Amino acid sequence: LPTSSSFYLPEEYSNLAYSEKDDFDKIEESLKGVIPVDAYNILNAHKDEAIYSRTDHHWQPLGAYYAAEQFALMAGVPFADLSEYETVTLPGYVGTLYMYTQSATLLNNPEDFVYYKPKTPVTVTQYDTHFKNPVAANLLLDPSPMPNSGYYMVFGSDERIVHVNTECKNGRNLVIFKDSYGNALLPMLTSSFENIYLCDIRYFDLNAIDFIDSVEATDVLFAMCSFSAVGANRSCIHNNLKK
Template sequence: MEYDDGGDAPEDQVIRELHVTNETAPMRSPRAAAEYQAVTADAKPFVRRLAKETEKKWKKEAGTRKAEETIRRTERTSAKWNIAVCLLLLFGIAVYNLVLERPVKSMKENRMLAKMPSFSTEDYLSGKYTSGVELYYNDTVPHRDDFKEMTQVIRKHMGLSGNAVLIGDLPAAQQPDPDTPAETTAPPVTTVEGAVTAQTLTTVSAAVTTTAPPADDEPEREGEMGDNGVLIVNKRGIMLFGGWETMGENYAHILSRFKESAPDINMYSMVIPTVCSFYTPEEFQHLITSEKANIDYINKTLVGVTPIDVYGALEKHKDEPIFMRTDHHWSSLGAFYACEAFSAEARVPFARIEEYDRKSKDDYVGTLYTFSNNIILKENPEEFFWYIPRAHFTTTFYNNSFGNPREGDYFMNIDNVAPVSYYMVYMAGDDHIVRVQTDVHNGRRLCIIKDSYGNALAPWLTSSFEEIYIIDMRYFQLNAISFLREHGMTDVLFAMNSFSANGDNGAKVEKIRTQ
């Protein structure tokens, strides 16, 4: 077959030749015609199938392009709605925060919330003012307690509340700086304040029928709780002690100077270990340092002051409820064993626990829940219990300058106390001086200088001393040495937990000695 040099392309010539051949084939040979028809018949189904598949492919591609365009259009619409909803939420939250009244106090956290700082050029330039403003707005969100509780419920249903939860920061591996004096090594502390609704106290002794002072709306917990975090495990809250062995040296020196100022008065030191010493599981021991080593160092550093081995007394009874599960305080039973050890050292009589009436209130959830807001503690409340002496005694309350005396009851009516503040059943809080007069006649007068752990001690000593004075070093406004001499004290008991002794509260003992 030959091709023209000009005109059509070679392939066009081939197609034309084949077409001519096919048309003339039947006229040349019947056999060829038959073969042509057979081939044509065989090709028709293939051609039809190919045509259908091609059409289907075209439709699919067209549908894909249409679907992709629909998706893009939907995504653009969704993005616009998302932006609109986010802007609306931001606007709504802004209006919510600006219009609604901001809370001043958190009942669930037992503390006063941050206040708007006062403006000054110096604070503004240093950044202190803007930090204070940020803290104020973050801390005083309207209905903050409800939002925090909602968060805990959501976390629970998301499976985020396991058997062990750490609230706050891990304790640092604290070691003393050899270049830093002991007086400057006190750990940072947080303040947790309580709230109650009671206005009066009820009678527990036949001789006491008058009204007690109003309960403090905001009893301080300053210095009694560290900022190393709280471990929630086995339905218990555990404050994590992070101090080192020699950290309490300054506290020991402060008490020793107290003794030097009043050498004729018997003085005792009761540094009370906290729950972490007895109930921290083995797998979490690395989170804490030894309170016992710290307390032992304080005790051996004291000069002229008799240490009370509270650690040993409590350890013997750690299988009993000597500490609260949901609160950072010890229980009345723990205070009983501590007073038993103290009375032996002080050589005074001590009444058996059978000579007291046990009272209790169910469904207590205390300061460790309000500090952590952990749902595990909330859903596992505990019994709050206390013991009332059968021995006769009277209680008088004074302000912190020992003025405005008012007789009342040492124990509040717990039905008038907010559920998160049941520990205030003891002497209605901390912000006053309390004087307890008993029927004992042995010439012994005791002054307890304490944090709130000391509030549970006095009832156990009503058969041991003629008079008991209770002062809180955080509020006391007089010179302590003059006060002790003026009221004829024979004995002084310094009673506070390990966080207080190693922190700012220990330093406040020195302040009341010299002010």
């Protein structure tokens, strides 16, 4: 998944970043038995919309929607139109960039955080990173007690495995290995798979292949931003081979 720098980095700062598109193309060339999902071009086509936050290093849920739609197309599963969701707008969002910097410029220039709630019911169970200690949960958290910089947390924290059982009875079971970018994808795929397992590869204490087999997955999606694919977090993927 590209970060916002792929589309909005000012030209005068282009020498400070590598081309994420080049990275994605090189990764795709090396894949064997894996279907690449082109999130870059679909997001580029919508870059004039609010697909990334101005005040946060994450994308906005609208960006996740377009990427999820592209994935569903490649996977050959149904996909709900955005009109089938309830739209929730939270004003005054200043995001993680403010949380990290305490910048008055960001504080004085907030944005809206807009997310989408599926209208169809789902059953959600959260587990620890060993896939133990199940607890019933909601798909999305209540943002009312959250600080303005924490609205992305409506999708929950990363240190858990989440199982979502849906009304889409197509026998397709999806495992998503993700970083925090992948959290926003989960609500967008509840009309596409019967069971979804959301696992953060940075906090995953099981062997990934054994886990995939144990939940009888029919599909596996790697949904991480470029930093996790080619930056420091890539070691988490490599180290999982030894678990």
